[in-house]
Amino acid sequence: MPNANPTPIVFACSCDDTMTLDAKALAQAGGEIRLATQLCRKGIAAYRTALAEGRPITVGCTQEAPLFQEIADEAAASPVFANIRETAGWSEAKGVGPKMAALLAAARIVQPEPDNVSLHSEGVALIYGRDETAIAVARRLSDSLDVTVLLTKPDAITPPSRADFPVLRGTIRSVRGYLGTFDIVVDDYAAPLPSSRDALRWEAPRNGALSKCDILIDLSGNAPLFSAHGLRDGYLRADPTRAEAVERLIGEAATLVGSFDKPRYVHFAESLCAHSRNKKIGCTRCLDVCPTGAITPAGTVVSISAEICAGCGACASVCPTGAVTYALPGSENLTQKLRTLISVYARAGGKSPVVLVHDGDHGNALIEACARFGRGLPANVLPLTVNEITQIELGFVAAAYAYGAAGLVVLSRAKPKHDLGPLYRLAELSEAIIAPLGLPTIRILETDDPDALSDLAGAASVAAPSRFLPMTGGRHLAQTALKELHRASGESATAVPLPVGAPFGTVVLDTAACTLCLACVSACPASALLDDEGAPTLRFQEDACVQCGMCKATCPEKAITLSPRLDIAAWAGGAVTLKREEPYHCIKCAKPFGVKSTVERIVAKLADKHWMYSGANAPQLDLIRMCDDCRVETTMNAGFDPHNSPPRPLPRTE
Numbered sequence: 011m012p013n014a015n016p017t018p019i020v021f022a023c024s025c026d027d028t029m030t031l032d033a034k035a036l037a038q039a040g041g042e043i044r045l046a047t048q049l050c051r052k053g054i055a056a057y058r059t060a061l062a063e064g065r066p067i068t069v070g071c072t073q074e075a076p077l078f079q080e081i082a083d084e085a086a087a088s089p090v091f092a093n094i095r096e097t098a099g100w101s102e103a104k105g106v107g108p109k110m111a112a113l114l115a116a117a118r119i120v121q122p123e124p125d126n127v128s129l130h131s132e133g134v135a136l137i138y139g140r141d142e143t144a145i146a147v148a149r150r151l152s153d154s155l156d157v158t159v160l161l162t163k164p165d166a167i168t169p170p171s172r173a174d175f176p177v178l179r180g181t182i183r184s185v186r187g188y189l190g191t192f193d194i195v196v197d198d199y200a201a202p203l204p205s206s207r208d209a210l211r212w213e214a215p216r217n218g219a220l221s222k223c224d225i226l227i228d229l230s231g232n233a234p235l236f237s238a239h240g241l242r243d244g245y246l247r248a249d250p251t252r253a254e255a256v257e258r259l260i261g262e263a264a265t266l267v268g269s270f271d272k273p274r275y276v277h278f279a280e281s282l283c284a285h286s287r288n289k290k291i292g293c294t295r296c297l298d299v300c301p302t303g304a305i306t307p308a309g310t311v312v313s314i315s316a317e318i319c320a321g322c323g324a325c326a327s328v329c330p331t332g333a334v335t336y337a338l339p340g341s342e343n344l345t346q347k348l349r350t351l352i353s354v355y356a357r358a359g360g361k362s363p364v365v366l367v368h369d370g371d372h373g374n375a376l377i378e379a380c381a382r383f384g385r386g387l388p389a390n391v392l393p394l395t396v397n398e399i400t401q402i403e404l405g406f407v408a409a410a411y412a413y414g415a416a417g418l419v420v421l422s423r424a425k426p427k428h429d430l431g432p433l434y435r436l437a438e439l440s441e442a443i444i445a446p447l448g449l450p451t452i453r454i455l456e457t458d459d460p461d462a463l464s465d466l467a468g469a470a471s472v473a474a475p476s477r478f479l480p481m482t483g484g485r486h487l488a489q490t491a492l493k494e495l496h497r498a499s500g501e502s503a504t505a506v507p508l509p510v511g512a513p514f515g516t517v518v519l520d521t522a523a524c525t526l527c528l529a530c531v532s533a534c535p536a537s538a539l540l541d542d543e544g545a546p547t548l549r550f551q552e553d554a555c556v557q558c559g560m561c562k563a564t565c566p567e568k569a570i571t572l573s574p575r576l577d578i579a580a581w582a583g584g585a586v587t588l589k590r591e592e593p594y595h596c597i598k599c600a601k602p603f604g605v606k607s608t609v610e611r612i613v614a615k616l617a618d619k620h621w622m623y624s625g626a627n628a629p630q631l632d633l634i635r636m637c638d639d640c641r642v643e644t645t646m647n648a649g650f651d652p653h654n655s656p657p658r659p660l661p662r663t664e
């Protein structure tokens with residue numbers, strides 16, 4: 011019977027002895043370590059032999075990955091690859107063996123394939139311009155695309171000698187959509203007169219004309235038609251006065267015909283969304299940070315367009331409930347890789363690990379340049395590639411420090427691809443949590459200079475690193491990691507105030523103002539506010555509170571305020587009672603209903619002060635002292651007419 015969990019084979023190559031391999035440290039990567047000096051050339055036979063064994067294979071080389079993969083395809087094998095040369099071996103730092111072991115081990119945590127969403131374009135293109143440049147671009151693209159030109163407020167335009175494609179006039183009022191489905195509203199719309207001679211003359215204009223296209227090419231020179239316009243699939247924009255930009259646009263536009271797959275970057279669980287209840291707006295965090303407008307309100311929840319989403323992950327990083335989670339990869343998979351990276355590094359003898367979070371394009375290029383032309387990464391800097399740096403969440407940050415990181419650096423372009431505002435707010439939130447524990451806070455490094463990577467240093471780390479397994483992502487991961495961080499740091503679990511907008515905190519109740527109407531309980535999307543069937547009671551479970559503000563917005567007495575904080579002890583303490591009163595017992599059947607103080611207060615306010623409860627109608631006060639069933643029965647039997655009010659005084663006519 012074959013071994014269900016065969017020992018993996020791990021190849022580490024010294025690349026013609028340009029780097030030193032520490033066999034003892036590499037052994038901590040797990041598996042059977044096989045060393046080579048030129049695996050891609052003289053050692054290729056050893057690689058083929060390993061493939062024939064049918065065991066999982068890790069290759070410590072990414073430069074020659076195409077060759078290794080081609081050979082593996084012949085054996086129907088799927089090796090994984092780790093870059094231990096540029097990230098570790100080609101460095102002036104000594105003692106890089108623990109980092110190599112960590113990178114080889116982490117490479118075996120494979121990212122699951124994402125779900126995809128398809129975009130389809132038939133090549134129908136609208137070229138929005140202001141002069142002959144738009145017409146010239148249309149001529150260049152007319153062989154590959156079905157083009158139409160729309161000119162906004164044009165000056166004199168020489169009529170084309172052949173009407174190979176429509177040339178129209180108009181100004182785009184609004185547009186929505188993405189590659190394959192743009193919906194456009196045009197004002198001042200007009201077609202040219204066929205009799206135009208030296209310059210185009212136009213028919214009578216009209217507003218509100220509708221148009222559809224697959225590709226929208228913007229050469230108007232005006233403000234972009236979309237926020238974060240560079241991230242909208244199918245929308246191409248260039249300055250018409252810059253010839254090189256127009257040329258790039260033409261080349262890109264010609265390729266946008268056919269079907270295209272893009273990842274579904276985020277998963278959304280409607281049942282966890284805390285956006286709205288009872289027409290009261292609560293949480294808008296994801297709406298506030300989405301740069302592309304992919305997220306819109308949809309009743310009590312939000313709607314996320316996978317077609318518009320550009321994958322920055324800011325929504326997942328700020329979602330307090332875990333309704334939105336990043337999927338490329340999921341936070342559970344990413345945290346497992348983080349755990350492996352730090353734990354194997356420590357087991358191999360590494361000290362003061364600094365985690366360097368970077369994206370694949372900019373980060374890999376900078377690290378390679380640092381290794382080839384500079385001093386290379388320090389021995390304690392552990393690079394971790396993510397899809398987008400803006401995807402990291404509080405759970406990831408807390409887990410890094412709980413596992414023993416002595417620093418966390420996020421590497422960004424000098425001109426970031428995505429808005430870093432949410433990332434800086436995450437750093438602010440993390441600082442409020444981590445600084446009291448004596449740990450270094452997140453550093454966001456915005457640079458295109460590879461030499462800046464040679465000077466990253468670590469600081470303090472927790473006394474007893476945790477090795478907890480991330481079983482899920484979202485809010486649960488954040489809470490688990492924060493608990494483990496406090497345990498590992500040895501600090502007492504005292505309450506820490508957090509910035510406004512933090513996903514943790516308590517509610518402060520004005521007990522004198524609260525009438526125990528319990529409207530807040532029905533509005534709370536996270537079940538942090540609870541009632542009690544036995545008596546009028548308002549209870550609060552702090553670890554469930556997401557600080558969405560729904561309770562505050564719903565409370566008719568304005569008796570609730572929010573207080574963001576992190577209180578691990580309160581999380582462990584269970585639900586606490588904020589207010590409890592005696593129920594009022596029906597004077598007819600003795601069934602408990604309502605709140606005693608509230609019923610008595612209403613009776614006192616109405617007695618002899620309203621015609622329905624004064625004079626001959628005074629017995630009607632007893633209806634307020636009855637439960638719903640007894641009130642209806644008594645009213646029906648007594649024949650009380652609530653409309654039998656005293657006559658209104660006659661209006662004055664003088």
